[in-house]
Amino acid sequence: MNDTKPTLRPITEIAKQCGIDDKFVMSYGQYVAKIDPAVTKQNAPKGKMILVSAITPTPLGEGKTVTTIGLSQGLNYIGKKAIACIRQPSLGPVFGVKGGAAGGGKAEVLPMEKLNLHLTGDIHAITAAHDLASAALDARLFHEERLGEEFTKQTNLPLLNIDKNRVVWKRVIDHNDRALRNITVGVGGGNNGVERNDGFEISAASELMAILALATDLKDMRQRIGRIILAYDKSGNPITTEALEVAGAMTVLLKDAINPNLMQTAENTPALIHAGPFANIAHGNSSVIADIVGLQLADYVVTEAGFGSDMGMEKFFNIKYRQAGIAPSCIVIVATIRSLKSNSGKFNIKPGQPLPKEVTESNVELLSIGCANLGWHINNAKGYGLPVIVAINRFPYDNQEELDFLQQYALKQGAFACEVSEAFAKGGEGTAKLSQHIVKACEQQHTVTLPYSDDMPLFDKIQTMAKKYGANQAKLAPKALQDIEEIKKLNLAHLPLCMVKTPMSISADPNLKNVPTNFDIDVTHLQVSAGAGFIRVYAGDVMTMPGLGTLPAYRKIDLDDAGNIVGLS
Amino acid sequence: MNDTKPTLRPITEIAKQCGIDDKFVMSYGQYVAKIDPAVTKQNAPKGKMILVSAITPTPLGEGKTVTTIGLSQGLNYIGKKAIACIRQPSLGPVFGVKGGAAGGGKAEVLPMEKLNLHLTGDIHAITAAHDLASAALDARLFHEERLGEEFTKQTNLPLLNIDKNRVVWKRVIDHNDRALRNITVGVGGGNNGVERNDGFEISAASELMAILALATDLKDMRQRIGRIILAYDKSGNPITTEALEVAGAMTVLLKDAINPNLMQTAENTPALIHAGPFANIAHGNSSVIADIVGLQLADYVVTEAGFGSDMGMEKFFNIKYRQAGIAPSCIVIVATIRSLKSNSGKFNIKPGQPLPKEVTESNVELLSIGCANLGWHINNAKGYGLPVIVAINRFPYDNQEELDFLQQYALKQGAFACEVSEAFAKGGEGTAKLSQHIVKACEQQHTVTLPYSDDMPLFDKIQTMAKKYGANQAKLAPKALQDIEEIKKLNLAHLPLCMVKTPMSISADPNLKNVPTNFDIDVTHLQVSAGAGFIRVYAGDVMTMPGLGTLPAYRKIDLDDAGNIVGLS
Known part of the structure; x- marks a missing residue:
């Protein structure tokens, strides 16, 4: 993909270049190292953070990681x-869909196969810690049902009285495996456990992944893990990992995972890879600890938030910023001309099929319809009080006329700047102009504005977010209203929301493209993530266990005769 | 546990001390490294191998790892x-039963928490590779059932026609989780897969673990993985990972796992930790690759084989030696006086309960009955043509009178030597005398004698093994006889046996202590492990998914205020 193969430097050199003392570097082979966050106690934080978000994505992706x-x-x-x-990418998509998630072209994290x-x-550690809690819960259920009152006599432990129909902690595995979505465990009962309905989610959907991404240190992580609600007892009271006495062992399994991973880009720029929560059922940002480390080692930390600005960016502010207090200095919205044209609704882009001529030929008319989506995202981002820069991720077929039109449109919508990014083709050189704008934007002082306060009633928080999307209102199902009452009883109503909805539309309906108007947000239910510290508000079904397609990516992945990996990209 | 805390040396120094060039060392933090097996191309093999086995174990264990x-x-x-x-120990027992498996006292691999x-x-990689095959199989089953003939039209792939009732590849997870023993996947069908019975085994039971332990290099591993039989089609033909086009991706996931792990003991002796197959449903020995590396770096390689000499040692010869051709120079049988007394059948030892007075007080009479078990194991080991040394793993309550008796008994039974081991209390000093005997035994030249040839008919191989245990005969159920015919059809009858039976008795009945006589071995069925290259002969139910007890070890495992792990041992 590159003209010349990039030359990697030993990771110990990259660490030195960042000013990290050897004693904080734990090498994992030649090109990957874990960094002890204790390194942050050496220096005062000095860096500025750039948050990379995007317009509403198409299934092809907009190149947010490449731009970052x-x-x-x-x-x-x-x-x-x-x-x-x-x-960090999940193994599921690597073997399922695309074969990799390390950026691309001249803007890639290397060695790509280590990243992918x-x-x-870390993800294996999360899977192990998560499933230890599941094993512990099912074992306790089994022994209590088996022994009854005798359980307490034998063990001196209290009866937890787990309600087997209210286990909210599903198991996880880091694969796309639809057969595990709905399962029955303990089939047949007897010595093989208690029969009950269960299911697996992909590991990135684990609350532990959100916790790893939000914890500020090991002690904070230990406390968060102890607050996780696994199930409810027969009287409706929550059962935590602490009550099951498994929180300590879970944390022990994550003791190394809490240290961020240092790698390098194709141009030897340091990259911290850490945690990978989804941006629908979780907050969709890399870890707070990596940010803290990065901000003390560099002048600029560039980080991305999953999906469009209505998803990962919103959650960056309402969840990550609210909890950790680290504010970006500017926001970058990545846009592609092909995706904005597609937002016109006049044609469809489908993965694996040839691009329609509307994409490959200049068509300012379609662009002038679809660019409203970019306008929405610019204004959404500006709503948080920060300067917004638009990065047009350029494709070879993009026309100058279209680029000029889009630039003017973005500036008219209040963007601080709008610039073409040629990161894929040219690497750092291809984003030099964009970087100049960013440096300028970061010179200004800004204060983050949040759309709701912690103490706003839950119902109002939900309405506030619905209005942010342009909805008339949020319509809450009876179950959702009941959940609000339960969360109040748990004294957790002060937590921020994690809006669970499709990323394929600003609304909660994936079919509504561009800037939807005159719609409602239907909220079915809420779920509290007491350890991560947010309340999941479900406005649509979100798939937390993908499946493998008819022609999965794993088919092409193998070793060549020399033992090198082929088929990953 | 130690009087003085051992001083660890950086693993790079340990590697240097072994003569390993830096370029073959991939550090994983300060005290663990993976060794590139290419290091073996530098030197000619020079070392001698000592294989540590044991008498029939009690539930308390005989201290085989400590002695090794x-x-x-x-x-x-x-x-x-x-x-x-x-x-490498499995996480299941670590969190379930005992809290660790790194040896103990002054004979321990450190840092213990890294090992445990x-x-x-590596085990996570095995879990991931194994479950990728499961996801791939269920996805193919789903798409073929959904699309019928259309599947081939859409994909150009042949219909595999998987018989969902003959999937022999269960899923794996590295936990003790009885609720996963029997599960139903794809519950409800539809877009959530095809409903069928399934189950999880613990990762150490994966055929991939046996393959990792038996492969001689990456290419050999790739070929073995391709031979794995996942299921049978509706006409009864085997479906391999190669047919499912997933063998390459599975191998890619194990590309790093094939490199052995270097650590050190409490006395800075190098230790290679690699693979962890069970000694009942698999062959119970660490990896061939670690042996090859060790034998080229050291004069002596000490390795252990799981359970008693009827289990891991037998499999070392009939499976590992047969495949890899590496012969030990002598065999060490670890015995404890408490266990031999218990073999008298006059009292029972139960984990978690105080030791009976028969153990803590001198009782040569009981010992003189139970020591027949040691006699059997000495003769069993001698049957393979090598000198046998008995190591008495000494406990504080062992009496000199008993030790003297046992020593004389062992020599009378044809042991090359019998010596007390005080490895736990004194480390290397505590095994110095034993080591002198071993050096002497290794000076002799011996040829390994195997109990059956590759081309002996399967039925006769099974009878031969039954006779080895002292049985009158092996009684084969109709299913077992049918399996023999199927294996012949697959042209795999030349493979060696992997006898699946209890390790708690020389026979297949765990209740028959000491040296059972006048019994049969009941064989229910056979299962071929085409990738590992052996045929599992089931003579008893073997639990491949343990459960957690009422007071599991994870309860005590946590971090202290300084962030150190507590509760592992």
């Missing part, structure tokens, strides 16, 4: 010290 | 260059 990595390279290219902070496969085992 | 590690230290203590090769938790992620 490209920007970190571009800032270095113009003489600044920058680090990228991104999420096990890295340093 | 202690012996590697003892050989260094007397001026020889030795390396220990042991298996994730190490370098």
Whole structure:
């Protein structure tokens, strides 16, 4: 994909270049290291954070990761010290859909196969810690049902009286495996456990992944893990990991995972890879700890938030910023001309099929309809009080006329700047102009404005978010209203929302493209993530266990005769 | 547990001490490294192998790992260059039963918490690779059932016609989780897959674990993985990972796992930790690759084989030696006086309860009955043509009179030597005398004698093994006889047997202690492991998914205020 193969430097050199003392570097082979967050006690934080978001994505993706990595390279290219902070990809999509998630072209994290496969085992550790809690819960259920009152006599432990129909902690596995969505465990009962309905989600959907991404240190992580609600007892009271005495062991399994992973880009720019929560059922941002480390080592930290600005960016502010207090200095909205044209609703883009001529030929008319989606995202981002820069991720078939039109449109909508990014084709050089704008934007002082306060009633928080999407209102099902009351009883109503909805529309209906109007947000139910510290508000079904297609990516992945990995990209 | 805390040396120094060039060392933090097996191309093999086995174990264990590690230290203590090769413990027992499996006292692999938790992620990689095959199989089943003939038209792939009632590849997870023993997947069908019976085994029971332990290099591993039989089609033909086009991706997931892990003992003796197959449903020995590496770096490699000599040691010869051709120079049988007394059948030892006075007080009479079990194991081991040394793993309450009796008995039974091991209390110094005997035994030249040839008919192989146990005969159920015919049709009858039976008796009945006589071996069925290259012969139910007890070990495992792990041992 590259003209010349990039030359990687030993990770110990990259660490040194960041000013990290050897004693804080735990190498995992030659090109990956874990960084001890204790390194942050050396220096005062100095960096500014750039948050990369996007317009409403098409199934092809808008190149947010490429732009994030490209920007970190571009800032270095113009003489600044920058680090990228991104999420770790899940194995599921790697073997299922696309074969990799390390950026691409000249804006890629390397070695790509380390990033895309096990890295340093953080996701495996999450899977192990998560499923330990499941095993512990089912074992307790089994022994209590088996022994009754005798259980307490034998063990001196209280009866937890787990309601087997109210286990909210599903199991997890890091694969796309639809057969595990709905399962029955303990089939046949007897010595093989208590029969009950269960299911697996993909590991990135684990509350532990959100916790890893939000914890500020090991102690904070231990406390968050102890607050996780696994199930409810027969009287409706929550059963936590602490009550099951499994929170300590779970944390022990994550003791190394809490240290961020240092890698490098194709241009030897340092990249911190840490945690990978989804941006629908979780907050969709890499870890707070990586941000803290990055901000003390570099002048600029470039990080991305999953999906469009209505998803990961919103959650960055309402969840991550609210909890950790780290504010970005500017926001970058990544847009592609093909996706904005597609937002016109006049044609469809489907993965695996040839691009329609509306994409490959200049068509300012379609663009002038679809660009309203960009306008919405600019204004949504500006609503948080920060300067917004639009990065047009350029494709070879993009026309100058279209680029000019879009630039003017973005500026008219109040963007601080709008610039083409050629990160994929040219690496840091391709984002040099964009980087200049970013440096300028970051010179200004801004205060983040949040759409709701912690103490706003839950119902009102939900209405506030619905209005943010442009909805007439949020319509709450009876179950949702009941959940609000339960959350109040648990004294958790002060937590921020994690809006669970489709990322494929600003609304909650994936079919409504561009800027939907005159719609409602239907909220079916709420679920509290007491450890992560947010309340999931379900406005649509979100798939937390993907499936493999008819022609899955794993078919092409193998070793060549020399033992090198082929088929990952 | 130790008087003085051992001082660990950086793993890079340990590697250097073994003569490993830096370029073959991939550090995983300060005290663990993966060793590139390419290091073996530097030197000619020079070492001698000592295989540590044991008498029939009690539930308390006989201290085989302590003796193995202690012996590697003892050989260094007397001026020889030795390396220990042991298996990686599974997380299941760590959180379930005992809290760790790193040896103990002054004969321990350190840092114990690295060994007992994730190490370098090899078991996680096995879990991921194994479950990728499961996801792939269920996805193919789903798409073929959904699309019928249309599947081939859409994909150009052949219909595999998987018989959903003959899927032999269960899923795996590295936990003790009885609720996952029997499960139903794809519950409800529709878009959530095809409903069928399934179950999870613990990861150590995966055929991939046996393959990792038996492969000689990456290419061999790739080929073995391709031969794995996942299921049978509706006409009864085997469906391999190769047919499902998933063998390459599975191997890619194990690309790092194939490199053995270097650690050190409490006395800085190098230890290679690699693979952890069970000794009942698999062959119970650490990896061939670690042996090859160890034998080229050291003069002596001390390795252990799971359970008694009827289990792991037998399988070392009939499976590992047969496949890899590496022969030990002598065999060590670990015995404890408490266990031999218990073999008298006059009292019972139960974990978690105080030891009976028969154990803590001298009782040569009981010992003189139970020591027949040691006699059997000495003769069983001698049957393979090698000198046998008995190591008495000494406990504080053992009496000199008993020790003297046992020593004389062992020599009378044809042991090359019998010596007390005080590895736990004294480390290498405590096995110095034993090590001297071993050096002497290894000076002799021996040829391994195997009990059956590859081309002996399957039925006769099974009878031969039954006779080895002292049985009158093996009685084969109709299903077992039918399996023999199927295996012949698959042209796999040349493979060696992997006898699946209880380790708690020389017979297949765990209640028959000491040296059982006048019994049969009941064989229910056979199962072929085409990738590992053996045929599992089931003579008893073997639990491949343990459960958690009422007071599981995870309850005590946590972090202290300084962030150190407590409760692992």
